[in-house]
Amino acid sequence: MTSPSTTQTAQPAQAVQAAPAGPGGPAARQSVIPGAGPALRPGERDTLRLREAATAATEEPPRYAPEWLQLREPADASARAHDLLDPLRIRLANLPQRAGGFVVHDIGCGTGSMGRWLAPRLDGAQHWILHDRDPYLLHFAAVASPRSAADGSRVSVETRRGDVARLTPEALAGASLVTASALLDVLTREDVDALAAACAGAGCPALLTLSVAGRVELTAPHPLDQEIAEAFNAHQRRDGLLGPDAATVAAEAFAAHGATVRLDPSPWRLGPEQAELTAQWLRGWVGAAVEERPELAEPAGRYLTERLEACAAGELRVVVHHHDLLALCRPSGAAA
Secondary structure, eight states: OOOTTTTTTTOOHHHHTOOOOOSOOOGGGGOOOOTTSSOOOTTOOHHHHHHHHHHHHHSSOOSSOHHHHHHHHHHHHHHSOGGGHHHHHHHHHTOTTGGGOEEEEEETOTTTHHHHHHGGGSOSOEEEEEEESOHHHHHHHHHTOOOBOTTSOBEEEEEEEOOGGGOOTTTTTTOSEEEEESOGGGSBHHHHHHHHHHHHHHTOOEEEEEEEEEEEEEESOOTTHHHHHHHHHHHHTGGGBOGGGHHHHHHHHHHHTTOEEEEEEOOEEEOGGGHHHHHHHHHHHHHHHHHHOGGGHHHHHHHHHHHHHHHHTTOOEEEEEEEEEEEEOOOTTOOO
16 A cells, blocks of 8 residues: 555655555465454454564565555545536446445555545445555444445445455456555556556446645755755655556556546645644655655755755645546446
8 A cells, every 4th residue: 555655655654654555476375354454362452463463464564554544634535626526426326236335445454544535525325445455444334434424324344364466357257446546656557557457347437536746846845856846756766666656557557448538637636734744754754765765864864854944844835746536447347
């Protein structure tokens, strides 16, 4: 769901000590965890057990700190492109299985922020299937998921642990919608092609939000802004990840499978009210740039100190640009 440089689109993995993400991994990651996770032993703390289980099962630590995902959730909710909802609602209202409710697959769900944002904005009964590689985050997502839709209809949830790169049309059989937040930029071109093919094969639309665009605006401008941004973007593209190219690549992939695609801007607009989030983002943004270009360490350190002081004083405003993508794939059985 996130990269070492962004913790999900231009966000500070280093600030929260998140580990890198990426496709692939042991077959154990495809296992299904019903409900919110494994059953607890008497007197056991659920979150502790899930964190330990994640490490034992995958031999790697949890990737993303839920504290970071919770910190960014209000900014994500404000940034998402609301104009994409009406065409999505129209498509969902015309689905053949509409009377039985919707089945929504949330890919790389993290703590479930996409469901908390989207489910209450759609009418009708909904069953959300939450996918993530980290059972600890799946537990958070399931526990905090919404229980009712916009019209009061029931919303239910289940979790599935696995890799987005392994999605197939068969895995999405019966899906009404595939959605994700801040995911595309930490995928490879092959992953995105597979996702587009799976959605097209299942005949379901996709709403994929908050893909980092590679552009940042800070007030007031500083001579190092552009250099750090370029180093950060290069860091995002490490190991074949798409980074700031993700939205364009995804739009092309879905269009190649016959989908009608729309891209809308979804920028974070951070001011004094989001000072904590801004400070965390800054540390990760600059840290990733320095990791990519170690020669920047000294000037970037001074830059970061200045920016954090301005942030603490309520003088810094930042716009982190993203894109939201809506792909309306042809319904299954539609003529080519």
